[in-house]
Amino acid sequence: MIRFEGVHKWFGPLHVLNNINLRVKPGEVVVVCGPSGSGKSTLIRTINDLEPINEGKLVVAGMDLSDRKTDINKLRAEIGFVFQQFNLYPHLTVLKNITLAPIKIRKLDRKTAEEQAMALLERVGLAEKRNAHPSQLSGGQQQRVAIARGLAMKPKIMLFDEPTSALDPEMIGEVLQVMKDLAVSGMTMMVVTHEMGFAREVSHRVVFMDHGTVLEEAEPEEFFKNPQHDRAQQFLKQILSPMH
Amino acid sequence: MHYHFDWAVVTGGKYYEWLVSGVYVTVKLSLVSIALSFLLGLVIAVMRMSRFGPVRWFAHGYLEFFRNTPLLVQMFFWYFGSYKILPQSVNDWLVKGDFEFAAAVIALTIYTSAFIAEDIRSGVRSIPKEQMEAARSSGFSYIRSMRYIILPQAVRLTIPPLINQFLNLMKNSSLAMTIGVAELMYQARQVESYTFKGFEAFSAATLVYLAMSFVITGLMTLYDRMVLQPIKGR
């Protein structure tokens, strides 16, 4: 579903992605972790071309991102992206946040789009908030709406960039629960997160990044029990320490 | 040497009807120009932010040119000068219609759109870039992201300066008298020259302009309050 082959990217002199080789199969849930600044956000943002790559080959849902003829907007419609800061549209109600793209891009009629949006809101437990504006919701609620917004396009892949990092601790659980349900339902997911509980419970693979390279790639069991790299060991110690 | 006030001149009869027809033309001229200048302002603002150099440079030149030359000159240009540059068929069509009115609409629209474009552009710049990223991530093209997500927010934030531009436009519409559009000022002048009742005629005109200003401000403020409120919480 996603295939990186020798991908490189630079921000000026900064080699932010260095020879990335990764594969994500349909239905797989892959967690990406690593220290801050290691290139996780950049990596996940290359998948929907928010950050174009400079070198190598990247194929997503059968479309080649290194090929100029690829219709990027069509690709993006197949990928849901959930941001750390939610980025809901503040001028629209919850319902309209969810139906905008299906109506304008998928050309659904309003009624169908709204029914579908209500079903998604049910699923994330926010049906009663359909007419609220984002500013009237808590962070956790906003993030659940953002997930529903992504799902409304019936995407082939869902990408998450630290979806719980901006949340108060008591709201992290509700968002993770929605993501876990989604993972169990067979969605192909790539998730940048430091929530190791999520990685352990539902992910198929953990990717550890440092300084723009993938240092380690393993099944969660393996990764947590027996990390190969010093950097990964340090990172895990930090992240799992109760003092953290 | 006492001036004899005669308010009857402007409260009824033939001259009253002249003034009323002037109000009608002023309102029509202002409304048409406000709508067109807003749309054109949006387009120029988007062009000004385009990724393509030539489009951006054109919009930049447009802004500088029309903001920095007097409106009166522009009005004369469209009225007297456009014969020379427009094709014959267009001129024939314009002359058949109301050519003065058309020239005034064009001048007011283009002049005001340059100011509106700049206001909208600064509105757009105050929208966090993540909004564009979210829109693009859903598969919207740049232009459609602008249309459905960025501009609706930017315009809401731009309401106060837009009120100003619309008020200016309405007041500037009085310049159209110089090219023979029978709007309010033109009619007030007419009344004055027929009756020598200049004080009454221009007082009446002043009151009408004031009333129109209040209406524009009131409507825009109402709109602002009804639609801006939900996003203010941010």
Ligand SMILES: Nc1ncnc2c1ncn2[C@@H]1O[C@H](COP(=O)(O)OP(=O)(O)O)[C@@H](O)[C@H]1O
């Ligand atoms: N648009 C950008 N321009 C220049 N440097 C950037 C840009 N975005 C990110 N960086 C830099 O690239 C590195 C990796 O960033 P990022 O992918 O956000 O890391 P992470 O998500 O792992 O914290 C950081 O050093 C960051 O400062």
Ligand SMILES: [Mg+2]
């Ligand atoms: Mg990041």
